[in-house]
Amino acid sequence: MSVPRAAVPAEPRSVPPATTAIDTASLKPLLEPRSVAIVGASTVPGKIGAIPVAMLREYAFPGEVFPVNPKADEVFGYRAVPDIASIPSAIDLAVIAIPAPGVMAALESCADKGAKAAVVFSSGFAEVSEEGRAAQQKLAEFARARGLRIIGPNALGVANIDAGLVASFCPFFKPRFAPGGAVGLVSQSGAFGGYVANLAQDRGLSFTKWITTGNEADVEVADGIAYLAQDPATRVILVYMEGARNGARLVQALEMARAAGKPVVVLKVGRTAVGAEAAASHTASLAGADAVYEAVIAQCGAYRASSIAEWFDLGYAFAFGKAPKNNAIALVTVSGGVGVMMADEAETGGLDTVPLSAAAQDRIREIVPFAGARNPVDVTGQMLGDLAGFEQMVEVVLAEHPFGSIVGFNAGAGHKEENGFRIQKVWETVRARHPDAYIAISGATPPAVQRAYEAAGCLVFTAPDTAVATAARMARLAARLAEAPSPIAAPGAPADIPAHALNEHEALELLKSAGLPAPDVRVAATPEAAARAAEEIGFPVVVKILSPDILHKSDIGGVALNLATAQAVREAAATVLERARAAAPDARLDGVLVAPMMPKGGVETILGVTVDPVFGPMVMFGLGGVLVEVMGDVALRRAPFGLKEARAMIGEIRGAKVLEGVRGTPPADTEALAAALVALSRFAAANADRIESIDVNPFLVFPKGRGAVALDAVIVPAAGRAAS
Amino acid sequence: MSVPRAAVPAEPRSVPPATTAIDTASLKPLLEPRSVAIVGASTVPGKIGAIPVAMLREYAFPGEVFPVNPKADEVFGYRAVPDIASIPSAIDLAVIAIPAPGVMAALESCADKGAKAAVVFSSGFAEVSEEGRAAQQKLAEFARARGLRIIGPNALGVANIDAGLVASFCPFFKPRFAPGGAVGLVSQSGAFGGYVANLAQDRGLSFTKWITTGNEADVEVADGIAYLAQDPATRVILVYMEGARNGARLVQALEMARAAGKPVVVLKVGRTAVGAEAAASHTASLAGADAVYEAVIAQCGAYRASSIAEWFDLGYAFAFGKAPKNNAIALVTVSGGVGVMMADEAETGGLDTVPLSAAAQDRIREIVPFAGARNPVDVTGQMLGDLAGFEQMVEVVLAEHPFGSIVGFNAGAGHKEENGFRIQKVWETVRARHPDAYIAISGATPPAVQRAYEAAGCLVFTAPDTAVATAARMARLAARLAEAPSPIAAPGAPADIPAHALNEHEALELLKSAGLPAPDVRVAATPEAAARAAEEIGFPVVVKILSPDILHKSDIGGVALNLATAQAVREAAATVLERARAAAPDARLDGVLVAPMMPKGGVETILGVTVDPVFGPMVMFGLGGVLVEVMGDVALRRAPFGLKEARAMIGEIRGAKVLEGVRGTPPADTEALAAALVALSRFAAANADRIESIDVNPFLVFPKGRGAVALDAVIVPAAGRAAS
Incomplete structure (x- = not known):
């Protein structure tokens, strides 16, 4: 009996990280405007509409500044205009500091004046009510329709210290930050962004650009990272985030920073939050959403800090x-x-x-x-x-x-x-x-x-x-x-995945066609057919009940091991069919599976896939037994990926030593394991919309040079499809 | 066949933590002196002999101050005396700020003047050479002989802020610390103690007492902790330490602080250092010396901080x-x-x-x-x-x-x-x-x-x-x-441990007599005797080669399982004896062991003992398999201890869930396990000088209510004894 060898694919061809880069040029009017209008400018120091005007004066912003205030002639030394229509020339950036109901009209007027970007301080949008959410959606649609980039609403704004631009009502821009800083900040929270400005003042640290994104109707954290990646002054990017709606954009932005050789240090909240939806499969329950962020951040060459102090110390260290x-x-x-x-x-x-x-x-x-x-x-x-x-x-x-x-x-x-x-x-x-x-x-x-x-x-x-x-x-x-970024594997070819629940044989055959090693198995409808199948495969064999409805076959006595003769197979097949009928009378029975009996030895591992709502298919790897069950010791990667990432996954679990051989056991065939992970990642990437999860458990890895084999697999089709 | 039940002892009687408490009264002249002489007092600001005099002035020390300086009439406003003999009245504390060669004579003169304590700044002792070590030893002997308590040599000294005493040349006592502080500091390193004083100045924190112990010829960290434990002003004790020579004293001091309800926060260096000596037994290799400190600190109710920031934040938090x-x-x-x-x-x-x-x-x-x-x-x-x-x-x-x-x-x-x-x-x-x-x-x-x-x-x-x-x-x-301190188990009775290497049967019988559950086994010299033994025990049985020289019996085919008849036992005994002779011709063969075959199920655990050079016998617990082997997932306690500590050990390993039952396995009999740990700890405490290490592996824990059993054990007698 021969052990199936892992079908080791050649390193898949690299594909470019993305064909359409995030459009950072569209953010230039936001962060490098030649002229700024402040709608709702105030003459009263400390007011939201006053601070940005005062700060533009403080930082000696070299461009034109147009405070819009119907009651004042002058705001902090700048000549005021009574309304937007009265602004005497074209503007690049509009700062909106008026209550929510007037925001849309103000944006329209500013766009008519040529504005290509806006910072919307106003609160009262998605953060307060469903109506607010709808109003915010309109802002987003307007931004897309008119090619206007919007920060906010409900944002503390942005600053470009070297350019003398402070389009923010954050009080911490005074005393003046020195030009020539090295740290670019992107914060989803305004309150946190202000707090960080205060930390920076205390530490003698200056920013290149300081960006808070608020409700993210349009500009989101990923845009800020991408902009800073191409900003020559920025040497390190500090990111505070609560979550991303578009994982692919975040990945793209982080890869832009990596390509530019710029360190990105991420503070992401929600480290212990467990996703609300109970996940159907075993794999899903191991890969909480936060673990996905953790994996993706590292996979893109960035660093996730575990505390504010650690995060800020890294910014300080890269700056000086x-x-x-x-x-x-x-x-x-x-x-x-x-x-x-x-x-x-x-x-x-x-x-x-x-x-x-x-x-x-x-x-x-x-x-x-x-x-x-x-x-x-x-x-x-x-x-x-x-x-x-x-x-x-x-x-x-x-x-x-x-x-x-x-x-x-x-x-x-x-x-x-x-x-x-x-x-x-x-x-x-x-x-x-x-x-x-x-x-x-x-x-x-x-x-x-x-x-x-x-x-x-x-x-x-x-x-x-x-x-x-x-x-x-x-x-x-x-x-x-x-390091060069890991070559990204091309997704495999989309597979013909049935919409109904798959039995073990169907799942294994699909994965086999995707390049995962799996044994030569036969489906047999009757004991007699099982015996014939066993003779074709060669003895000894295993006989297992085949049903998509029976997940724990051993529990019902649905597995017979080490059968050495045709007669033994015949009897075993009859027995397991009988037991299955008795134990699960409503289960769909697809006959029995006849498989070669695997030799002893080898390390039991688990490979899995879940489809994350933000980042798409994620591949999981861990060791069978207590290390996964009790210690949650797993590695995760966004699919698809190449051999380098697969090897890194294998090496990074805490129990990695088990694969190197403990107490006299030989080292395992980690190359075959890595190849299987790559193949699984390509399959998952190609079929992201057809699957909900995949569990390959156990995936048995034999000693070095002897391959590996998937002994059982569950594929759960995407919910919409299974229902059809 | 019945499973041996754990011999669950009643909670052993509590014994008082120690009969002779550390003598804190002897430290009063050091920290609460009525008079201070400074030998080597200097008029030059910033000099080592000048700072303590200047500080006594700065803090308006209310007692008498005698600067000893043959060339000056006055030092920082205090009348100087030309030599120690000229000091006009009795002194409590002598501060020695002269080069090493003169220290002993100065101490003698001060003792003649009634000094009951001394702070020795002078370096040039054990930290520089063997001669210095010998000179330091003389200081220690002098201290013991004359009942004089000595801080140092090579120490930065001590301070008692409320009492206006600064017997230190640390420059950070200016600006003046406010009276009414809550933090007592004990630091083995002067440089670190000074650094902490600076941190405290920056944080607006004041000390009650500030104690650096330097070379510790006499007063050591444990004394400082004990003193602060009974000091009414001190609400939290911060400890910096590099190591302790006397573990029992440190335990006693920490227990005094616990009894006084005072938090002790310890910063101990050497977290990653692995003991230099390769330990003979498996257990020893898992319990590095630093892990012993970690365990003892927690067992005594104190807290080990993992960073300076964490340590100091806790001092701040308990203070305010x-x-x-x-x-x-x-x-x-x-x-x-x-x-x-x-x-x-x-x-x-x-x-x-x-x-x-x-x-x-x-x-x-x-x-x-x-x-x-x-x-x-x-x-x-x-x-x-x-x-x-x-x-x-x-x-x-x-x-x-x-x-x-x-x-x-x-x-x-x-x-x-x-x-x-x-x-x-x-x-x-x-x-x-x-x-x-x-x-x-x-x-x-x-x-x-x-x-x-x-x-x-x-x-x-x-x-x-x-x-x-x-x-x-x-x-x-x-x-x-x-919590009340865990009732400490009384040590068991000393056992008659042979000086030669013990075979499995001897080891198990010793542990059995100490209260650990072990199976009813027989030693048989011949196959025929083995068959008779099996009939007495009842079938099925296991036959194992018995030799203190063969540690891995399975590897040489020296174990036969599940023998159901006398004939099978006869044949198996003959085979394993033959194999042992072939595989290890020089091994001492003590016949075969016949043991009942254990039922399936149960969780394999490992219990162990090592004798730490500082803290004495330490008991280790972990789960068998990868959790101990690969993850080093073990709990440690200083022996002896009671059921409460044993239960805590079982609960604190990362893999504890395995004992609660995973994937449908029933919860394990953790009470039987805890009782066994207590029994082992009492045995270890009673025989600390007779053993080097004990390994009980596997110790099989059956489902709740069904007990546990030691299946194999190795006892290594103390090195001196085995050689005899």
């Missing part, structure tokens, strides 16, 4: 510092114990605290005899007394190995400005000689000293463990960006 | 706020999305975002029609315009349910002092009506407003997720403290 070029980290500390803590954090984050050579250790001990010299390097409290020696020690470290990052802990040594600047000068010199390394220091640092560090490209953190953890996260993200 | 009295949390936000983020964090931390009743939700929507009313309560941006309405909403929430905690997110609403104080007043009113709740707000908060919140017992965090995570951690710690 350099991402580590490799995983080797050097740790320089005035406290041995804190060195251990930093090494803990490095190991947790996947960085390697490479020990120094004996020669380098000797050189360090020549400078300070009781220094810890291995890495972490404990320069001891003597450091402050001999900064030249300290500089020499750091140079010994960096000359020893091309460390991608170096993190220092000064404890309190630099807490006074005088000492702080003396230490800072040492690091500035080091930075000049090592322009590509991630350099961060931690400990007590006065604000002025901190600014000097940052100006020199050295990061400053209060806590040493955070400094190391941030290096690890940057390294991970930078590595994803440096 | 109230620990949640229960797990119900209310979330009040101006941003719906951030409400979801807070709910995520609550769920992750084990808090329950209890939904409001329909009636309460209606009342909230009466105040703001489009408010999110379920919990999280989204008060919307309207809140600032109607603070009375906001207060009503918060009151509706708190009247609805006895929420243990309530966390607000203001985003930027309170960023200006005026608005900030208006919102703060609302929370202050709420706080007055709900004095026991954990109340924290987050968002942009000016420093003056923050101080007002804190004065009212409301915590302020920058990030909303941190505010929720801190509530969850406090709740966990408070719950541990509120």
Whole structure:
């Protein structure tokens, strides 16, 4: 009896990520307008209609500004016009700061004046009622019809710091953000966007563009990401999101950022929310919607942060510092114990605290005899007394190995400005000689000293463990960006999937035709036919009841294993048919399935597909048994994908070691498994609208070189189809 | 055939945690001295010998101060004496700020002057060389001989803020810490202790006592914890440690803090360090030394923080706020999305975002029609315009349910002092009506407003997720403290453990006599004896080769299962003996073991013991198979312990659901399992010096009510004994 081999497809041809890129040019009038009208401009400081006018003045916006206010001649030094029709020239951007009922008419008038973009502050739309939702829908239709891009409604607006544009009533644009920032922000929530502006003020961080999208009648988070991806000033993109309606657009935007080599750091809420609909299949219950976001964000080369602090620290680090070029980290500390803590954090984050050579250790001990010299390097409290020696020690470290990052802990040594600047000068010199390394220091640092560090490209953190953890996260993200995107597999050919519930044989045959390895099985209507089938296949065989209505065959005694003779098959087939009739009198019985008995050994895995309402078909992989059932240890990818992603899925589950072989079992044929995942992803992509879910369980993976095989499968057709 | 039942012992009698408490009275001269001499006092500001004198002046220390300096008449306004002998009256505390070679003589002179405690700043001891280690040992012996308590050497010293005592050269005691602090600090590292003082200055936090222990010739971290446990002013104890030499003392100190109802938050470095010695047994390799600390800290009711930020946030929270009295949390936000983020964090931390009743939700929507009313309560941006309405909403929430905690997110609403104080007043009113709740707000908060919140017992965090995570951690710690300590099991009776390697039968019999359930097995020297033994036990049986030198019996074909007749047993015994002789000609063969064949079903678990060099015998529990092998999913406890701890161990492994029954398997007999863990812990405690490790694998747990049984066991005698 031969084990079926996985039909390993050649790496499927790459297809371009998308043929129609998101139209970022249409966002230029929004973020780079030559002229701005503020409808509902107010002369009263602090009012929603006043803040953007005041801010345009504050930031010395170089274009034309037209406050629309029937009662004032002037608003914050700009000549007011009584109505939109009176604006003397064409406008690019309209800022709408009037109550909801007047918004549509105002937009029409602005469009007539040539406006190509609008920011709608007004609330009272989809966030309050069904009527509001309808009114918002009209705004969306108007935007599409007139080619006008709309931010909002119910949005806090946008800003382009370098261009002097603040089209927002957020109070945190004063004091003025400095030009020359590196961080682009896209926030779905205005309140959160304002909060982040405040965080940035406190941290001395400036934005390139600051975009809040509000109710997203038109412009959504994906548009903002795509715009920032092509914005030369933006070096890192921070995204806050609650959810996306169009997964494909989000994927496209993230891929644009990856293609531009720009890190995207996403804060997505709803980490623990479980999708409301109870999912029919096993796979669906394992792949909650949030897990889908998590998978898609990583698959597109972006990074999902697990806390606000982590998210913002990454923005800070990419703005002022350099991402580590490799995983080797050097740790320089005035406290041995804190060195251990930093090494803990490095190991947790996947960085390697490479020990120094004996020669380098000797050189360090020549400078300070009781220094810890291995890495972490404990320069001891003597450091402050001999900064030249300290500089020499750091140079010994960096000359020893091309460390991608170096993190220092000064404890309190630099807490006074005088000492702080003396230490800072040492690091500035080091930075000049090592322009590509991630350099961060931690400990007590006065604000002025901190600014000097940052100006020199050295990061400053209060806590040493955070400094190391941030290096690890940057390294991970930078590595994803440096890799070419995974070649995307072409979807397979659409299959002829019946609308009715599929039995095991139908499901396996479909998957087999899609390239998944499955055994040579026969359907037999009678015990006699079963015996003939067994003779064709070769003994020993398995006989199983065949019915789309009986999911747990073993439970009703519907499976007979290891049958060695035609007579045994005949008897077994009769028995299982009888038991099925007794146990499930209403079930549709399609006869019995005769399959070759699989050899012992092999690792049981589970492959699955669910169709996510936002991102489409998602492929799931996990190990059979407790790891999936109890620990929920699964990997997910958006379909279709290539072998590289499939290999990554296999490697990223927590139980991956099982496939490498534990306690003397041989390593499993992970290449056959990867090929099957690719084939399943292509099948799922080609049939996204025909299926609801697929479960291949178990998918048995034999030792390396011996292939793999799907032993059972359930395909649930899309709901609309099954009902037909 | 009957399944052996676990011999469930009655809850073993409680024994007092320790008969000799750590002598905290001896630390009073150190932290509450009436007089202080500074040996090596300097008039040069910033010098090590100058700072403590200047600080005693700064803090207006009310006792006598004697700077010892042969060249100065006065040091920072205190009259100097030329040498120790010239000190005019008895002293309590000596601060030694001179080079190492003079330290011993200075200590002797100070002791002659009545000193009962000393702080030794001097470095050059165990941290630099073997000679230094010897000199330090002399200090330790002197301390014991003269009843003098010594901090250091190589220590940054101690401070007692309320008493005006700063016996430290740490530069961060200026500006002056306010009296009336709540946080006691014990840090093994001076550099880290200074860094924490700086963090405290930045956060507006004050210490009760601040203790750094340096090289720990005498006073160690455990002493500091014990002292703070009995210090009335200290409400929370922050501990930084690198390691303990005496585990029993640390346990005793932590238990003193628990008995006093004081939270202890520990930052322990070395999280990822794996013990250097490769451990002989399976269990040892799973229980690295750091995992032992982790387990012991929790077992003693303390909390181990995973980052500096988490650790310090907990100190801040216990200092200014109230620990949640229960797990119900209310979330009040101006941003719906951030409400979801807070709910995520609550769920992750084990808090329950209890939904409001329909009636309460209606009342909230009466105040703001489009408010999110379920919990999280989204008060919307309207809140600032109607603070009375906001207060009503918060009151509706708190009247609805006895929420243990309530966390607000203001985003930027309170960023200006005026608005900030208006919102703060609302929370202050709420706080007055709900004095026991954990109340924290987050968002942009000016420093003056923050101080007002804190004065009212409301915590302020920058990030909303941190505010929720801190509530969850406090709740966990408070719950541990509120519980009575787990009754500690008495150690069992010492057993007669042979010094040679034990075979399976000897090991199982020893454990059986200690109260672990094990099958009724017989040793047989010959096939004929095996057949007779089987007849006594009853069929079916298992026959296994018996040898202390053959660990993996199955691998050499040394196990025969399910033998139903005497003849089958005879043949099997002959075969396994033959195979063993062939496979391991040098092995000591002790015959064969005849055991009843166990019924199918049951969950395979692993119980183990290792003897930790610091904490003594530790009991390990995990599930058989991949969960232990691949995921390292184990629970650890210091032996001996009672049923409560045993139940907690069983519940805390990640795979605990397996024992509750998955996919139709019945729940396992966890009470029998818990009883076995208790019995094993008592055996381990009674025989700590006789064993190196114990492995009970598999320990089979049958369905509820049907007991459990040890199927195999390895006991490795302590190294010194096995060699004898």
